[in-house]
Amino acid sequence: MLKKFYLLFSILFMSVSSAWATHNRAGEITYRHISGFTYEITVTTYTKESSRPADRCALDVYFGDGTMETVSRVNGQFDQQRNCYMGVSLGDDIKMNKYTIQHTYPSVGQYEITMVDPNRNEGIENIDNSVLQQFALKSELFIYASGVPNSSPVLTNPPVDDACLREIYEHNPGAVDADISNSGTSDSLVYSLAVSLGDSAQPLPNFVFPDEINPGPNNNITVDPETGTIQWVVPQRSGEYNVAILIEEYREVNGKMRKVGSVLRDIQITVLDCLNDPPVITNTDDTCVIAGSVLNRTVFASDPNTGHEVTITATGDPFLVQGNKASFSPPAPSPSTSGSFRWNTQCQHIRKKDYDVVFRAVDDNPFNPTHISLANYETWSISVIGPPPNNEQAEPMGNGIQLGWDYNSCNNAVGYKIYRNVDSLGYTPSSCETGVPASLGYQEIADIDDPSITNYFDDDNGNGLKNGIRYCYLVYAYFEDGSESIVSNEFCSQLKREVPIITRVSVNNTDNQNGSDTVMWSTPTELDTTQYTGPYNYKVFRSTLINDFSEIYTTTTENSLSDLDTTFVDSNLNTRDNQHTYRIDIYSNGQRVGSSSIASSIFLEGTGQDNKVILSFDERVPWINNQYVFYRYNENSGLYDTLDTTSVPTYTDTGLANGSEYCYRVLTIGEYSIDNILSPLKNFSQQACIIPEDNQPPCPPGDAMIDSDCELFTNIVEWESPNNLCDTVDDVVSYNVYFKPFRNEGDFQILENVPGPENTSVRFDNLESVAGCYAITAIDSFGNESPMTDSVCVDNCPEYRLPNVFTPGGDGSNDYLVPFPYRYVERVDMEIFNRWGEKVFETNNPNIRWDGTNKMQGGDCPPGVYYYTCTVYEIRLSGIEPRLIKGHVTLLRQEQTYPTD
Numbered sequence: 049m050l051k052k053f054y055l056l057f058s059i060l061f062m063s064v065s066s067a068w069a070t071h072n073r074a075g076e077i078t079y080r081h082i083s084g085f086t087y088e089i090t091v092t093t094y095t096k097e098s099s100r101p102a103d104r105c106a107l108d109v110y111f112g113d114g115t116m117e118t119v120s121r122v123n124g125q126f127d128q129q130r131n132c133y134m135g136v137s138l139g140d141d142i143k144m145n146k147y148t149i150q151h152t153y154p155s156v157g158q159y160e161i162t163m164v165d166p167n168r169n170e171g172i173e174n175i176d177n178s179v180l181q182q183f184a185l186k187s188e189l190f191i192y193a194s195g196v197p198n199s200s201p202v203l204t205n206p207p208v209d210d211a212c213l214r215e216i217y218e219h220n221p222g223a224v225d226a227d228i229s230n231s232g233t234s235d236s237l238v239y240s241l242a243v244s245l246g247d248s249a250q251p252l253p254n255f256v257f258p259d260e261i262n263p264g265p266n267n268n269i270t271v272d273p274e275t276g277t278i279q280w281v282v283p284q285r286s287g288e289y290n291v292a293i294l295i296e297e298y299r300e301v302n303g304k305m306r307k308v309g310s311v312l313r314d315i316q317i318t319v320l321d322c323l324n325d326p327p328v329i330t331n332t333d334d335t336c337v338i339a340g341s342v343l344n345r346t347v348f349a350s351d352p353n354t355g356h357e358v359t360i361t362a363t364g365d366p367f368l369v370q371g372n373k374a375s376f377s378p379p380a381p382s383p384s385t386s387g388s389f390r391w392n393t394q395c396q397h398i399r400k401k402d403y404d405v406v407f408r409a410v411d412d413n414p415f416n417p418t419h420i421s422l423a424n425y426e427t428w429s430i431s432v433i434g435p436p437p438n439n440e441q442a443e444p445m446g447n448g449i450q451l452g453w454d455y456n457s458c459n460n461a462v463g464y465k466i467y468r469n470v471d472s473l474g475y476t477p478s479s480c481e482t483g484v485p486a487s488l489g490y491q492e493i494a495d496i497d498d499p500s501i502t503n504y505f506d507d508d509n510g511n512g513l514k515n516g517i518r519y520c521y522l523v524y525a526y527f528e529d530g531s532e533s534i535v536s537n538e539f540c541s542q543l544k545r546e547v548p549i550i551t552r553v554s555v556n557n558t559d560n561q562n563g564s565d566t567v568m569w570s571t572p573t574e575l576d577t578t579q580y581t582g583p584y585n586y587k588v589f590r591s592t593l594i595n596d597f598s599e600i601y602t603t604t605t606e607n608s609l610s611d612l613d614t615t616f617v618d619s620n621l622n623t624r625d626n627q628h629t630y631r632i633d634i635y636s637n638g639q640r641v642g643s644s645s646i647a648s649s650i651f652l653e654g655t656g657q658d659n660k661v662i663l664s665f666d667e668r669v670p671w672i673n674n675q676y677v678f679y680r681y682n683e684n685s686g687l688y689d690t691l692d693t694t695s696v697p698t699y700t701d702t703g704l705a706n707g708s709e710y711c712y713r714v715l716t717i718g719e720y721s722i723d724n725i726l727s728p729l730k731n732f733s734q735q736a737c738i739i740p741e742d743n744q745p746p747c748p749p750g751d752a753m754i755d756s757d758c759e760l761f762t763n764i765v766e767w768e769s770p771n772n773l774c775d776t777v778d779d780v781v782s783y784n785v786y787f788k789p790f791r792n793e794g795d796f797q798i799l800e801n802v803p804g805p806e807n808t809s810v811r812f813d814n815l816e817s818v819a820g821c822y823a824i825t826a827i828d829s830f831g832n833e834s835p836m837t838d839s840v841c842v843d844n845c846p847e848y849r850l851p852n853v854f855t856p857g858g859d860g861s862n863d864y865l866v867p868f869p870y871r872y873v874e875r876v877d878m879e880i881f882n883r884w885g886e887k888v889f890e891t892n893n894p895n896i897r898w899d900g901t902n903k904m905q906g907g908d909c910p911p912g913v914y915y916y917t918c919t920v921y922e923i924r925l926s927g928i929e930p931r932l933i934k935g936h937v938t939l940l941r942q943e944q945t946y947p948t949d
Contacts, residue, residue, distance in 0.1 A: 071102040071825045072168050072183035072291070073142065076159050076313040079189055079195040085153040090117065090146055091163050091185065092665035094208045096318070098142040105132030105166065106146050111132055112159030112189065121146040138538065142208050159189045167664055173261050175244065175285035184245035190679050195301050198308040199227050201237060203362035207315040210420050212322040215278040215474055220425040222363040222382060222406045223295055235297045236401065239276040241269070242292040244314050252368045254414055257570060258289040258317065271791045275427040283319040296445070317876065325352045326422040327409035330359070336380035336431035336480035338534065339398045339458060343347050343430065349409035350384040356411045357381040364405035366391050366430065393432050395458035400531040402429040412764040421548055433482050434458055434533030437523045439536065442541035448507030449541050453523050455502060461525035461533070463497040466504055470672060471721040472520045472540055484522050499525070512644040514670035516549045516720035518542045530807045534748045538733040538838040542722050545574040547642040548586065548632040551726045563623025567616045567651055569632045570725055571609050580636035582607040588616050589631040597631055599698040623734045627651035628667060645670035650733035652714050660702045660740035663712055667697065671729050673718035681735070711737040742830040747774035749783065749808070749824045752837045756818050758845035766809040767824045767837060779829040780805045790927050791841055817872055819844040819925045844872040846922035847893070853938040856900030863936060865898040877919040900939050911941050
């Protein structure tokens, strides 16, 4: 009876196996948000059409929230006999099946949607016993409490392909972000290769990737993480292969990239020994288009094999957008074909992320009876950008400039950013360039987050703009996802010359009491003299602190502006220690009309270092200085020698003698950016005298090294002299050696000073512990100490062993239990017990020195075996580390004879 049952089971198993042997090839799970927590979930499988006994009218889908449902197939013709839809034949023994259901989740959360179905088809090269392996698909669904609900990408290219042996194979899933069509979001997709799934939707056991079959340098399968194109260069063995591609979705939420879902697609590749080359696709260079413009592109495809016909198709985001959708019109298959792409873009298409169009060209070999077709893919990226603001205006008003612009092109902008620069750069954005590049040097001055406001008054945040300066502006619009429009044309203006403009603040001589400055200014040529009638006069104000001005001079009063004096020499100043700032006010009929921008004298400072002086200065002037001439006083001639002319406000004077004083001045040369005003503007600083001295530490020594002999208690530390490493160091006279005993505890302490620049090693003998870390510094002839080298550390090699017998008795030989010679032990916790477990001795002394007496109760311990536990506290680089040892020792009395082994 048992034999009959086994035979029946075998027949049934063989029958079922035969039914399943050519079943599941490939597939994926996708989902679409409906409303609230409700999603439409679609399982798509690709099966062997010839495997009719294993065909599934319905599949079990697990939603990841503890529930499942049996989901019916929804595509193809309806079979009345089977009472189900039958799927769609794709030819070449491939059938596509779709199973769709709506499911409502209980709450926010992260859910894994899975489907497991027996079985995979037989004979897959990289899956052990594939016909016995279950076929599984998985996708992740993330439901967040806030933000736009997510729909998975839609995969538009089928995952079942042919490949030719030793020919490059490519596949692109044609993933399109489904959210574009309903929410306007632009998720980022990241692609990676993954292991195919089996039982319980877990990775298949013993799975290997296709390039691990006949592996070698010419066998490599990869995926482009941005475009999703899989490339296999090149298949080495005929047969069927499966591999999965993981497509993860990320979205920017509150300034951070956040994962919002994933789809795992299982792909099947059939490698055949065929002579065929894939088609070639051309004219897919990335481009941009200004929203509101029409993008037309003809894409070409041809086949390198004579007589082969090519079909070209296109999928991607532009075909799913709201508003005007893109179109692609491919002609009938031919050896050389082309398709016309057309997209009438709109403002709602503007976004930060590019739109990807995936072109797929497939050939058909009419001379090959097996109809082996090869595909090629090209991804075309399109950037849809916002048009620039127009009708730019800049009009001076008082101490500021009123800006205005129009942005009627797109009403979905959320704000504008305004940038300012002194004078024009003649900037024109390059093709596809949006916003203002940082390299331009323009400074952002305003962010208007109301798109209805298309004007701005620039008075430098209430500080007032400077007279004599031409200000230029750029404006661009920005959108909800952070994308930017093309920037406006550069537009410029300047304040009216209604007030004086200071043209000179130059130090005449340097003294702490009798110094003087010369101040000059220009006449306000655009003052409305009908409103402000004469007589006129100027008042000069001075401050040694910012905005602490006091009146120091008033000019004579004149009926004509042209008759007023515009020069003043300010005397009896401390120009040696103070920088002076000036302001000129104009008065009409005794009433103040306005003030000039402030301008300060140039205050030169210097720092003395080893054989050099570093000069710098503070300049607070309304004009633009662009040249600086540095001078050094020559005691022999009594004149200043020119050192250098630079475009930066710093200078280093080298080759000087330490301890000697050197005196300097600087001449600044600049100009205003408007016409009809004095140019160039030349102003001297005060004289600054500096003494160079060596207060610079030398470079650190070269990397320290340590040669340690743990058993001889010796460390030798070596390093390289910085005299040999740094061009600026040549006066090292000694070294400090620093030490700390533990790597992660305490600070370095100086251990020894090693004199002589040539002495670059030191030996430490008879150490209680070789463990520790060393670092070296260099000391120069002025006592400056360099930074430390990186520390170099060494550890101990502790040893602690006990004998197994001792003979107390007072004869001076082996009277105490003591350890063998030990090293690097700080202390011990030793306890000794008799055979009844009674403690007879304890100590912390690592030398132990037990003389055989019972330290707990008194008297000699009888001969016999005693047991001990000993925690040894070893000195290590990491600190004091405990180590437990256990054992026994035999106590012998001299009057008795016992074996010693």
